[in-house]
Amino acid sequence: MKYIIIFIIFISNLYAFLTTDISNPNLIALNSLNINPSFIKDKKTNYLFNIYSKRKKRYFLNILENGYSYIPLIKKEINKAHIPSNIVFVAMAESYFSSDAKSNKKAIGLWQFMPQTAKHFGLKINTYVDERKDPIKSTIAAIKYLSFLKKQTGKWYLAIMSYNCGEARVIEAVTRAKLDLYCKSHKCRKNKKIKELRSFIKEYQRNHRKFSKLYYSFKKTNRLYPQNLNLENLLRVQKGLKRQYLPKETRKYIRKIVAMSFLLNSNNFVQYQNHYLLNRGSMSNIIKVNVPAGTSLGYISKFLHISYSRLRKNNLHLKYAFTPPNEDSYIYIPYNKLALFRMTFNNKKIARKIIYKVKKGDSLNRIARNFKLNYKIIKDFNHLRTSFLRVNQTLVIPIRHNIKIPKIITYRVKKGDSLNKIARKYHTKTAKIRKLNNLRNFTIYKNQKLSIPTYITMR
Incomplete structure (x- = not known):
């Protein structure tokens, strides 16, 4: 009877704690990512939070200021997709809100897309554009990718970790951890089903092409052994094992994003005059406008009375100082210049070009090198089917800014x-x-x- 009373008191206190702290913004942040509330006490996450909020406070403010143009764009797309607002910290962790960020593994842009993944989720990468550097289109693609990962793994925090190390690695980790957790309280040595599931995991580890069997073992494990698996279980370091559940980088990655969530929820973190920077409205200081093929950024900067460098920075998705010559396109201009653009933009002066007359000994490659262009650009501008030229043939050459x-x-x-x-x-x-x-x-x-x-x- 004594133990029953103690148990009832314990449950009552626990319920009181949860109901009292239900408005705790950190618990709300964890809940939105499907992370168990107990993770609020994770020592390494809180250590990162303390570093960010004290020693690196100015550093993180600088990052937020750098993302001043992009944060409203990201927020707007996140709200439209009805996904957790914490997803904004994935972009912060990936690139520190820099559209020009590039990793040594050839991942590029605000969301650090690899070429194959970017194309799979609808981003163009060709001679003229790399939409991984487009803040809006890359954000939409990242949301699609993260939503796909959430559907695959079942939880948002698993989707975020999959974004870092790949869904196969996370699916393998969850399956291994669940089986280990089950076997702690059950006899598994003679369990044929568990042996089969573990064999699928080992087969994938030997040959990464066997994803279908790995995913089968993941779904089967969730169905047969539905015990709750917390984030702490996945982040636990197992002594003596070379291959941990998750790579060290991914363990730090998810803690970093959670710590950032805590940081921006902290009342002690530096506030602006009215509100946090991340609580700005969804209005950005740049806006997308449609322009004809071959539009020159130099021309746009002159009639809008803004610096070329500023306009170029807003249009890093363009590989050259003009839009693709073979199709109508778009650019981003300052929002306060929209009215001027609509009143004064002249389609007939869309690009700076010169007429070049082919001389003896010229070739398309040689002409392209002289003008510091890719030969394909000259072909596209002049609708040439082949690379053969004739003497005195005239070519239209698009001119880059300050060339x-x-x-x-x-x-x-x-x-x-x-x-x-x-x-x-x-x-x-x-x-x-x-x-x-x-x-x-x-x-x-x-x-x-x-x-x-x-x-x-x-x-």
Whole structure:
């Protein structure tokens, strides 16, 4: 009877604790990611939280300020998709809100997409664009990917870890941990079903192509042994095992995202005059506008009266200073310039181009190198079916911002001139002048006309 009373008191106290702390923002954050409330006491997560909130406070504020343009865009898409708001911290952990971020594994952009995954979720990567650097499109693709991972694994925190190390690795971890947890309280040595499930896991570890069997073992384990598995179980380091449930990087990754959630829920964290930066409205300071094929960013920057560098920064998804020449496209401009854009944008002046006449000895590759372009761009602009050119053929060449392009000028030799002096004046080489003018030696005379290869800067 004594023990029953103690148990009832314990349950009552536990219920009182949970009902009292139901408004705790950290518990709400954990709940939204399907993480058990007990994880609020995780020592390593709280250690990270203390570092971020004290020693690295200014560092994290700088990250938030860098993401000033992107945070509202991400929030807007997250709200539309009805997924946990904490997902914003995945972008923060992946790239620190930098659209230009690049890893040594060739992952690129705000959400650090690998090329194959990016294309699978609808992002374009071609000669002209890399939409992994597009803040809106990459966010939509990341939400689709994370939602797919949630469907595969069943919980948001598992989806986030899968985003870091792959769903197969997480599915393997959950299956192993569940079987180990079950076998702690049951005799499993002679259990044929568990032996079969473990054999599927080992088969996958030997040959990563056997994902179907691994996923079968994951679903079967969840059905046969539905005991609750907490995040703590997956993050536990097993002594003597080379292959832990999860890689060290992923264990730190999920703790980092949870710590960030705690950090932005903390009243002691630096506040702005009215609100936290992350609680800004969904209005961004950039907006998407449609433009014709081949639109020059240099032209847009001039008539909108903004710096080219600012406009370029907003359009990192464009590999060149113009939109694709073979299809209508879009760019991002400052929101406060939208009215001016609608009133003054002239479709007839969409790009800075020059007309180039093909000379003897020219090739498409050579011309492209001179203008610092990919030869395919010139082909697309001129609708060329092949790379063959003919003398005196005219080509339309799109000009990049601030590019130096070759130009031949005529120079009349003055008294005291030498080839070296003329070459230095026009930033070229004497060998080029001699070759262009068929000079056998370095002798020149007063009033002689020379063709000088030089460069002019197109702005």
